[in-house]
Amino acid sequence: MKRPNVVRALLASDEPSVRWKVRVHVLGEDPASPTNRRLQQQIRTSPRVRALLDGAAPESYRKWQGRHWVLQTLADIGHPAGDERLEPLAASVTRTWLHRRYYGEYDPSTAPRSDAVPLIAGRFRRCGSQHGGALLALVRLGLGGDAADRLVERLLHWQWSDGGWNCHRKATAATSSVYETLLPMRGLAAHGSAPARQAADRAAEVLLTRRVLFRRTNGQLIRKEWTRLHYPVYWRYDVLAGLKGLWDAGHLDDPRCHDALDLLESKQLPDGGWAAEATFSHGVDRRRPSADLVGWDGPAAHRMNEWVTADTLAVLAAAGRR
Numbered sequence: 001m002k003r004p005n006v007v008r009a010l011l012a013s014d015e016p017s018v019r020w021k022v023r024v025h026v027l028g029e030d031p032a033s034p035t036n037r038r039l040q041q042q043i044r045t046s047p048r049v050r051a052l053l054d055g056a057a058p059e060s061y062r063k064w065q066g067r068h069w070v071l072q073t074l075a076d077i078g079h080p081a082g083d084e085r086l087e088p089l090a091a092s093v094t095r096t097w098l099h100r101r102y103y104g105e106y107d108p109s110t111a112p113r114s115d116a117v118p119l120i121a122g123r124f125r126r127c128g129s130q131h132g133g134a135l136l137a138l139v140r141l142g143l144g145g146d147a148a149d150r151l152v153e154r155l156l157h158w159q160w161s162d163g164g165w166n167c168h169r170k171a172t173a174a175t176s177s178v179y180e181t182l183l184p185m186r187g188l189a190a191h192g193s194a195p196a197r198q199a200a201d202r203a204a205e206v207l208l209t210r211r212v213l214f215r216r217t218n219g220q221l222i223r224k225e226w227t228r229l230h231y232p233v234y235w236r237y238d239v240l241a242g243l244k245g246l247w248d249a250g251h252l253d254d255p256r257c258h259d260a261l262d263l264l265e266s267k268q269l270p271d272g273g274w275a276a277e278a279t280f281s282h283g284v285d286r287r288r289p290s291a292d293l294v295g296w297d298g299p300a301a302h303r304m305n306e307w308v309t310a311d312t313l314a315v316l317a318a319a320g321r322r
Helices: 003-011 016-026 034-044 047-055 067-076 084-097 128-141 147-158 178-191 194-208 239-248 255-266 306-318
Strands: 117-120
Touching (some): 003 306, 016 034, 016 306, 067 084, 067 128, 084 128, 128 147, 178 194, 178 239, 255 306
């Protein structure tokens, strides 16, 4: 393998976020060291962050331009915590996800449609990825006051007996969705209180019982798309996102991760990096729906993507596979 060469290449990247990810998550350097604190200040003033903040749409959840997505992105690329200029974005996101509609509930089989959370067949149907993504961003960025605690309370209230969340409204939907469970698991683990930690451990079982990618019934691959690498993933899912989440939750050493780690490792390119094999966005053309505010060096099967490579190396390092 040529991993040491690719680490050197990433440390020479023009992107301070890539350099920070490698130093902190791959090489294991102290994030509070003077070098890495200076690097985070470079991230804070970088053209990428300026473009994200300048382009943030007032609607919190507009894909992929709303303030929710901007904060979630900043949290992932190493923006320093406690930046007061982000508080208006945090306040907007908090108003969205702690609106009174999320404190009401109704049973559609016995009551008319309501602006509240449906309770169907004894399970709350709520898109946990929304509240979970907001929780993860607020905790990592040190924003929003007690909003993180209130998001935790809502997620715990809606958590299903198998450990996850699902917003599917069919009564026959009786198991949690990895899409709706990944971000709550990460956010709860980041919050770190005892109830949140316990809930994150329960959520991890949704991924682990599926060995990240496979059906529990017959061991077959659930979706081919999940084997492809993307960056950013937003609310969606792939093998790298699942493993990254289990690393956050402290479960990457579980034997049920081994097949997914083998798959991730097998995707290394001859030059030592990993490619973005697909994308969940439509570029930076603001005239198109779900356009990004910034570019991420889109998919190319045989070219290293710095963002995918930095995260892959971090996961493999955490798994003892450096």
